[in-house]
Amino acid sequence: MRTSGRGGEGQKYALTSDEDDSDFWGFAHEAEGLFTPLSDEEGARRVHLAGCLPQGGLLRCVDHVGSRRAVAGNAWFELLDGDGATMGSYFVNEVTVIDVQPSARGAGLVDLTVTLWCENALAGAKQVWDLISTGQLSRTGMWHELSPEGRRAWLSVALWSQEYHRQGRPDSPAGQVFTLDGRHIVDRDTFYCAIGEAINGPGGYFGWNLDALEDCLRGGWGATTPFTLYWGSSAEARARLVEGVPAGGDRQIALFDLLLEIFEERGVSVSLR
Numbered sequence: 001m002r003t004s005g006r007g008g009e010g011q012k013y014a015l016t017s018d019e020d021d022s023d024f025w026g027f028a029h030e031a032e033g034l035f036t037p038l039s040d041e042e043g044a045r046r047v048h049l050a051g052c053l054p055q056g057g058l059l060r061c062v063d064h065v066g067s068r069r070a071v072a073g074n075a076w077f078e079l080l081d082g083d084g085a086t087m088g089s090y091f092v093n094e095v096t097v098i099d100v101q102p103s104a105r106g107a108g109l110v111d112l113t114v115t116l117w118c119e120n121a122l123a124g125a126k127q128v129w130d131l132i133s134t135g136q137l138s139r140t141g142m143w144h145e146l147s148p149e150g151r152r153a154w155l156s157v158a159l160w161s162q163e164y165h166r167q168g169r170p171d172s173p174a175g176q177v178f179t180l181d182g183r184h185i186v187d188r189d190t191f192y193c194a195i196g197e198a199i200n201g202p203g204g205y206f207g208w209n210l211d212a213l214e215d216c217l218r219g220g221w222g223a224t225t226p227f228t229l230y231w232g233s234s235a236e237a238r239a240r241l242v243e244g245v246p247a248g249g250d251r252q253i254a255l256f257d258l259l260l261e262i263f264e265e266r267g268v269s270v271s272l273r
Contacts, residue, residue, distance in 0.1 A: 011028065023056045025054065051106060065100060081164075162221070172199075179230045179232060180230065182232050
């Protein structure tokens with residue numbers, strides 16, 4: 001992830017060339033279509049950049065719609081908070097301008113329609129980014145009522161926004177005690193939602209798969225081992241996390257038990273409550 005922090009009033013998105021950080025492509029007030037399902041069978045998204053002031057490599061494409069010169073290339077697509085600071089960013093491929101219209105959002109602005117490729121902008125993620133940008137992601141458990149797809153989007157935003165979320169705060173020192181609320185843990189993703197909040201507060205990230213969890217336990221993601229984890233409602237969680245997971249060779253182990261093994265190996269003392 002990269003950050004620029006160059007936004008202004010009403011500007012929610014920014015684009016910068018992936019090849020040259022000094023090649024800033026401009027701001028946009030909206031990016032309709034970025035978080036919708038893929039636009040065609042090949043996987044490209046059609047994104048409407050409303051209230052855009054194109055600059056640099058993007059501006060050079062505006063007069064060449066329909067030709068090869070309309071392809072701006074690869075970029076970082078940044079999401080900005082109300083103060084214009086970058087909350088997170090997505091890497092996008094083959095940004096291509098396919099339509100240009102005057103914008104009703106202000107003199108000198110245009111509405112650009114572009115196609116691009118982006119794996120990580122999941123459907124449902126925009127609502128989570130909006131909670132962050134408006135300061136409403138302020139309490140734990142806001143993911144409880146989400147669909148499975150919504151929880152996956154929640155975790156993706158937790159990952160891509162984690163630098164912004166932590167605001168440069170160092171890891172908690174070794175020896176800390178964290179409390180994991182197990183009441184709403186019903187599968188893998190709900191476990192990762194819950195452990196992220198246990199370590200880093202509302203909307204926090206602490207892994208979204210087993211490899212990422214192990215990486216987080218090595219430090220740099222909010223906590224320093226050794227630490228203690230009080231796992232509340234653990235019996236209910238154990239009964240739900242029964243999915244068999246490969247654990248080396250021909251061995252299979254229930255997800256709950258594998259998590260306990262990982263914690264033990266990384267110096268976490270788990271107290272089942």
